[in-house]
Amino acid sequence: MLAIRDLSFRYPGADKPALEGVSLDAARGRILGLLGPNGAGKTTLISHLSGLLPVQHGDIAIDGQPLAVIRRNTPARIAVAPQDYAFYPMLTVLENLACFASAGGLGGSRKLQRIAACLAFAQLERFAKTRAERLSGGLKRRLNLAIALLPEPEIILLDEPTVGVDPQSRAFLLDAVKTLARNGAAIIYTSHYMEEIEAIADRVVIIDDGTVLRDGTLDELLGGVIVQVRLGVAGLSDTALNALLDCFGTVAQAGGDSLVTLAAGQTPVALLAAVEAAGGRIRHAEFGRGNLEQLFMTLTRRPLRD
Template identity: 35%
Template sequence: METTDTSRSTAHAKAPARGAASDRSDLAVSVHGLVKRYDDMLALDALDLEVHTGEIFGLLGPNGSGKTTAINCILGLLTYDSGEIRVLGEPMTDSSRDLRRRIGVVPQEVAVFKELTVYENIDYFCSLYVPDRERRAHLVEEAIEFVGLGNYRKFRPKKLSGGLLRRLNIACGIAHKPELIFFDEPTVAVDPQSRNAILEGIQRLNREGATIVYTSHYMEEVQQICDRILIMDHGRHLALGTVEELTGMVATGERITITAPDRTDAVLHKIAALPFVENVQDKGDELEIRCSRGDHNLMDILDVLQTEGIHPGHVTSQPPTLNDVFLALTGTALRDSGSTDEE
């Protein structure tokens, strides 16, 4: 997969507020009031979700938040108790064969045949949507090239690394050139290099015209590639917007880190007494300072150090993250809030 600029444009139209009427002509996915129960457990609690055509839409939440359940309901793989779902302008039914041809799915669990080669696996899954052999052969070659498996086309899955298996999983889901592609946790348990290749490939698919729905519990990934993000937990909608809009919802400001080995306890107390400082952690030679929102927090802190004759070394200022948003909404950090159970 080619290396690309990982910055995301926020030029897509802003989604309407929850419950507001919207023009559905530009919606690739429309979900309203979706309820799904497993006996006494409420897996989806009146979930609303709208994905605009042409965007990368992120579903962010801890394990067990309902992401996979929501996708399976949208795809018609699960029945649900109540709500309305439309995909590419149509309801998904058991007879929606033409509609299914326009959709690609890359599941969380690698779903390939162990006895088939890389080429044979991709060809099989593509054949479910493209019966013409000549056209399919061209599509399979494109998919192999796209995921960078050209040197492995005759390999069987057991000879592939975890990262290469994930790439094969992606190729099987996208070979038929779908308009709408669902990626469910595609980077679980892969190395950083494979993760970057997968994320760059998803961005390339989007540039080539595909609408993407991307689920993850890795906030860094959705922050990197998604145009809009829905944060959910316990099957409920918590917040929706661009990264900038979501981080703007909370009063949390930046996290400032300063290397100051010669600082004193008196300096520490003066910094902690600043009105915008929420917390100061002394980490040996380094101070980590959590702030509320302000226009010149960093300058005020540096002024204290200068007044006290302290010469800081390395200084960084990190803006609020999606984890800060989740923490503000739920009282629990995103990385700590999930269980190991599947959704």
């Protein structure tokens, strides 16, 4: 549905481009997780899609039509729920919805119907007459989302939609996003919370310094992640243990335990067997599939929340 090809953008006066050769796809009914630290280029990408930045280089197309054409003719096909609370704090929830519904070109019974539907979807009926500035952080996030859904967009851009909300509201928002995808919308969900992306995204794009580092399904991305084994061993001297573990990969110390990043072709089973064979007694061991944070660290050599 949405196809971005070789998109590059440099802000006026900037030393380096904010985006460089970015290509990605988003499909109907699927959630594309856009993962990257602050300053990676996520918001610049979103700004392109919401029409706030011009395309300097590359192409953005929706169903084969250039984005500029879509934005000119049917801008409401794409909706953005920005990171900020992009509504009027002095207006009530209902007044905000009414204002943005009209701005999106809705009128008459259709407008009333969409306002009611979005109020219900965001479970904001009880707060319809409450001024937005008096809502809690979680409710504000819900209102932000409800406004984005008013024109029934086909592509929904959610920019860090769970920042500053309580766990209950976060769970609600994540469920809501999944529902939107199930109902056929293409979702682009940006976050630097890896666990959120892992929980809801069908496909993940990792972006840093304006370039795409990885693009694939979670299985594709994490399948190739180098596995780490953390283990506590008794019965072997540190020297003997390190010499043994060195044969399986890179060894680091972590709180009295050994942290082994397995080399290609090595497995945790072989490592544990070798330790026991050498006379070591395994007190505890942890290992499993790598996560996005490990992948990100592997790719960039720095944590995601930098």
